[in-house]
Amino acid sequence: MPFTSSIIPSLSQHEPAWWFMFRENELLVHLTDEHAHIPKISQPEELSLHVLRTQYLGQLDGIACFSAELDAAENFVPADMAFRALRPLYNVLPEEFFWLAGRAFQVMNWDRNSQYCGRCGRQTVLLDGQRAKICTHCQLTTYPRISPAIIVAVIKDQQILLANAPRFPHGLYSVIAGFVEPGETFEDCVHREVQEEVGIEVRDIRYFGSQPWPFPDSLMVGFTAQYAGGEIRVDQEEILEAGWFRADKLPDIPGKVSIARRLIDWFVENYS
Incomplete structure (x- = not known):
């Protein structure tokens, strides 16, 4: 379903619309068995909810979409609904609604913080x-606010560089990532982050793809690169362990929600 971003509603606000309503950082969803759905209503007042602010997002297949900030003290939960953190809703919400919920959160969060x-x-x-x-x-x-960050798959002799960070679940490894600093190009950032986190040099940096990451406001810009020199050296602060892994001997890796997984899947497809 095509989404068209807009600032000003083009339809009557009395028409049913998709409402992405957040209590603090949790999204209100309909729950049915193992699936979740976004409420389609005319106004939040239909659900007896106290809304602080609303933001128009645009249209999804001709249907208006709104984000809304609910009162943080709101204890009432409509029947058959629940407040849920956004990230675990991947594969529970339909995918287009998951990413639209991410957009809604970023707009709502900016509105309340500014x-x-x-x-x-x-x-x-x-x-x-x-x-x-x-x-x-x-x-x-x-x-x-949009915070750009790079994420890169570094390849050496049919192996991919993966690292374990303190913030990861036990045993999980992923590709190198980090935020862009003022004055840097994306390529500068790739060189710096890889060198800072694991102590090696890279070459042949190529754009792979991008992904909004609304936790809370990142834009992940993905690259591939080839190993150019140096030995792995970690600081035991940002990175605990790092190593080279073949496609048939990967450790635990991120789920399919992230561009990190897309980069690793690309490696498996091309270097098995």
Whole structure:
């Protein structure tokens, strides 16, 4: 189903719409057996919910989509519904709704975190016709925060570089990733992150693909690269262990929700 992003609703708000409603960081979903669904209603008040702010997202196959911030003290849960963290809903929500829920969370989260100016502390208001806010006092304009990060599959002699980080579940290994610093290109970031985290050099950096990662506001930009030199050296802080793995002897790896898994699957397909 095609999604069209927009700022201003083009249909009456009395028409049924998809509502992505969050209590703090949890999404309200219908639960049926092993599946979840986004509520399709005209207004949140139909469910007796107290909404603090709403944001129009656009249309999914001609049906309006909204995100909404619910009162954090909201204890009421409509019948056959539940509040759930977003990431575990992958493969529970239909995929297009999962990624749209991620978009909804990022817009909602930006809205609630930008009620006041970061420079002078005065109140902000929405800027007409844009996904932006302007300070009523100093006129500083702010936009939704997006934090770019690289993620890279490094290949050496039919093997892929995988690492275990302290934040990972026990035994899980993944490819190298890190946030882009001011003034860097994506390629600069690949070189720096790989060298900082495992102490090796890379070459032949090639774009692979990208993925929004709404936990809370990243944009993952994927690359492949070839080993160019050096020995693996980890700092025991950001990375605990790292090594080279063949396609038929992989450790536990991330689930299919992430671009990390797409990179590893690409390696398996091309280097088995």
